[in-house]
Amino acid sequence: MIFITQGHEKAVGLEVFLRSFVLLSKQHQKSITLVCCKDTLIKNLNLLNFSFEISEKLFLFCNSALKIIEFKKDEISESTRSLEIALSKIKKGDILLTLPTSKDQLILEGQNCKGYTEFLRKRFLNENLCMVFRAFNHTTLLITDHIPLSQVPSTVTRELIESKVNTCINYLDKYFNTVDEVIISGLNPHCGENGLLGTEDSVIDDAVKELNKSIKVIGPVSGDTLHFHNNININQLKVYIYHDQGLAPFKNQFKTIGLNITFGLPFIRMSVDHGTAFDLYGRGVADFSGCYYMLKEAIKLDKK
Incomplete structure (x- = not known):
């Protein structure tokens, strides 16, 4: 199973993911579950002008079906909430993909972490x-x-x-x-x-x-x-x-x-090799090739 966390709600992460996801085969799409705030996902679909329908836990758009684990906005940042939910679901041998966020959005035990790797080091007590x-x-x-x-x-x-x-x-x-x-x-x-x-x-x-x-x-x-x-x-x-x-x-x-x-966890965690690109958010022009590459590599690993 491949779990994807949404990252910052005003970053390009969801945009590049959605544009990459629709390029995958239907069979490969079935192995992916996005952990996200439902309202944030809907906003990004609308920004991309993607018509969609919602059927139970599936978002149907562009002839694609995306499984989601949804949560509602609260006082915890969406980046932290989506990551914590994914970590509660993930099992040994699964794959975790994290979309970009800013370092002030990852909070563990009331303290900011300097990135996903640092969050996971503290969460799994492995420096x-x-x-x-x-x-x-x-x-x-x-x-x-x-x-x-x-x-x-x-x-x-x-x-x-x-x-x-x-x-x-x-x-x-x-x-x-x-x-x-x-x-x-x-x-x-x-x-x-x-x-x-x-x-x-x-x-x-x-x-x-x-x-x-x-x-x-x-x-x-x-x-x-x-x-x-x-x-x-x-x-x-x-x-x-x-x-x-x-x-x-x-x-x-x-x-x-x-x-x-990130190596050293009971599962493998991967992310794209770029940041939030806040200046590109909502414009539909972000380069999604890195995210598409990540999804294809994750699917290869999931097959193993």
């Missing part, structure tokens, strides 16, 4: 959940993600690197492909130039030595050149130490065609 980005057969793992740059050196340890790399390898093998080679970036420019530019890269050296006992690992490699290490004949895992270091080359290459994936 080592992995933030992974994937497009086609290219995979990027971030050792740290939504933390201030000033905290990165003290956060990165040999144990953290080993844990996240091993988790990512195991989940890639389960859902996508076996990893043949891992390439890890350094933290400082030029990996510290043997201490001239910092000594923090020593923990990465230690992690590489340990990981090399079970898989081929190259690194640490200077972060500004790691993306040149492409070998189309093998399945590589590129590992970057912090958020922008890894996502700059990834997004430059793949634009909005990419998946933001």
Whole structure:
């Protein structure tokens, strides 16, 4: 089963989802359930000029049938409400797809979370959940993600690197492909130039030595050149130490065609590789190719 949470009510998430959903086969549409506020869904259908009918828990539009789990607006943000409902329904082996929201809309135990990954880390009491980005057969793992740059050196340890790399390898093998080679970036420019530019890269050296006992690992490699290490004949895992270091080359290459994936949960969670685009809301012009790619990848996984 594939559960989809609606995200922010004034973002482009529902628009790109609805425009992608109608392109799927009827058989594939049956595997998808949208968790949403009924009024928000109706508003988005009207904004898209999609004529629709409602039959029990089905929305019928554009020769398509969409199953929904609906809720009413209340004091909790729609992003949080839809996510909590989906998590109460989801089972091991299911797939969770989350549509874009803003960071002020995800609230757990009265506190704002900095994104879906952080919400899930707190919800499942697992600080080592992995933030992974994937497009086609290219995979990027971030050792740290939504933390201030000033905290990165003290956060990165040999144990953290080993844990996240091993988790990512195991989940890639389960859902996508076996990893043949891992390439890890350094933290400082030029990996510290043997201490001239910092000594923090020593923990990465230690992690590489340990990981090399079970898989081929190259690194640490200077972060500004790691993306040149492409070998189309093998399945590589590129590992970057912090958020922008890894996502700059990834997004430059793949634009909005990419998946933001969380590994380490009893199920797989994926999202589109773009944000809310509030400025495009209601205009019907948002690029839905990334969402369509996500749905097709989720359907492949659901078949497994």
